[in-house]
Amino acid sequence: MMCKSKKQIPKLLFSGEAILKAMPEFAYVFNKQDELLMWSENLEAVLGYSADELYKKNVYDFMEESTRDINIEAIGKVFSDKEEQSLEQNILTKSGERIPVIDTANYALINGEEYMVGMAIDISNYLRKEIESRHGFEEIIGKCESLMHSLYRVEQVAETDTTVLLEGETGTGKELFARAIHKLSKRKNKTYVKVNCASLPATLIESELFGHEKGAFTGAIHKQIGRFELADGGTIFLDEIAELPIELQSKLLRVIQEGEFERLGSSKTIKVNIRIIAATNQNLEEQISKNLFRKDLYYRLNVYPISISPLRDRIADIPLLAQHFVEIFNRTMGKGIKRISKKTVQQLQKYSWPGNIRELENIIERAVIISNGSSLSVEPILKPGFEDDEKLLPLAEYERKYIIKILEKTYWRVDGPEGAARILDMHPETLRSRMRKLEIKRPSF
Structure with missing residues (x-):
């Protein structure tokens, strides 16, 4: 349990300090002047504040403006009626994220001084498990508000055949979202085909996507079925769609609009029934202004966009993701790392993660390799400047x-x-x- 000054607080409040410190819930003590006097250590990691910053906070700094009046009334009742008050609400982190909690506060009179002693239980895992039990997003780790909103949008669109555009930086997990949409769709038992538009050589991409007949071009010694044909009845995921050559974008537009195309070297029209999910880490409207992407194709792809937040905007999820990767590498490397120190979590949360989740995974993998004992340390692999704030x-x-x-x-x-x-x-x-x-x-x- 952290506090401003032990001299300011009666000794009786410290009798349960060890118990409160070990609790998974967020425990706190405020005085009648709304000043935060004591708090459980996990509050710092979750809210993103240092101890020095928390010293300066009052009870209302963690509340949404929309719930301020309700909280003023509830806190007033704690002190005036000496009754327990409980609210389901969001508390605000330093970065502005909202964490859903059940917040319960009680009155305490100690040595003639009045206090509000409370406990906030994080229910985001419960809410997430509710979604998972209905829809299964087990591969997507996290609980922050922006992620939950993205998963909610997946839930809304999954059972339709609507084209989806996933937008997010490199390494944010766009393919996991594409797989989740397919898994939750009525096509889940059909084929899921992934195409990385940037990885296919420009000379072969048309053949890979649409197929070709024997003799269609030099080197075409046999007939080849294209990716769209392979995905018939199922889902095709077009990753890095901005890299698709402009001369092929009209053919993709036709597939979306008409559900048909011809193989290279053939005049026979092939009909397909597919669900298209596209993804990009670029600004497609900017690509349109540079004449690198067709406006009409963009409108067809952008029917239902889902934005995936970068890791630097998901600070509260970093401990969960780090623990997830530790568990994976424990199994594959035969390690026995059981915990990630508070200092390590703070270091990871201060970094801006330009490579997003993929970069975090790489850092954790290296840390697991060099860590001895039961605690993970990233100190040996972090260079000076790792924690610099580069958000601008x-x-x-x-x-x-x-x-x-x-x-x-x-x-x-x-x-x-x-x-x-x-x-x-x-x-x-x-x-x-x-x-x-x-x-x-x-x-x-």
Whole structure:
């Protein structure tokens, strides 16, 4: 239990300190002047405040403006009627995220001084389990408000055949959302086909998507079924849709509008019944202004957009994700790490994560490898400046810096088992394409 000054608070309040400190709930003590006097340590990690910052807070700093009047009334009753008050509401973190809680406060009179002693129980896991029990989002880890909103939008659209556009930075888990939509749809027992539009060579992408007949071009020694045909009856996920060559975008538009196309080298029209999910880490409206993306195709894809938040906007989820990856690597590496220290969590939460969840996974994997004992430490693998706040940098600069960092670690090797493409979970051609666009060049030595 943390406090302002033990001299300010009667000793009786400290009799249960060890118990309160160990509780998973958020415990707190306010005086009649609404000043926060004591709190459980987990409150710091969850709300994102340091102890020094919490010292300056009053009870209303953690409440939404819309619930302020209800809370004033409830707190008044605690002190005037000496009755327990309980509210289901959101508490606000430092970053502005809302955490749903059941907040219960009681009156305490100690040595003639009046206090409000309360406990807030985080119910976001309960709400999430409710959604999971109905729909199953087990692979998507987190409980922050923005994630829950995205999952709610998945829930709304999954059972329809509506085209979905997933928007989010590299490494935010767009494919997991695509798989979740397919899993929850009426097509769940049909084929799910993933296509990374950036990883296919420009000379072969049309053939890969639409198929070809024998002899359609040099090297076409046999007939090939395209990805759209393979996905007939099911779902096709078009990742990095902004990388689709503009000359092929009209053919994709026809598939969306008419559900038909022809293989290369054939005049026979093939009909397909597919659900299309597309994803991008780029601003498609900006691509349209540069004549790199068709406006009519954008309107067809953008019927139901779902935005996926970057990790820097999901600070409360970082401990959950880190623990999830620790458990995975414990199993694969035979390790026995049981906890992540408070200091480590704070370090991870201060970083801006340009590579998002994928970068966090890589950091945790390396930390598990070098950690001895039962506690995870990231100290040995964090360089000076790891915790710098870079939130004002443009997205492209985030991505550029992260790719350069990985390339430096691999001595600028792109391909191979120890190359940057594998670490970034990208096809080598995709990485080279991003390097060209971001003007990343190997330095001359």
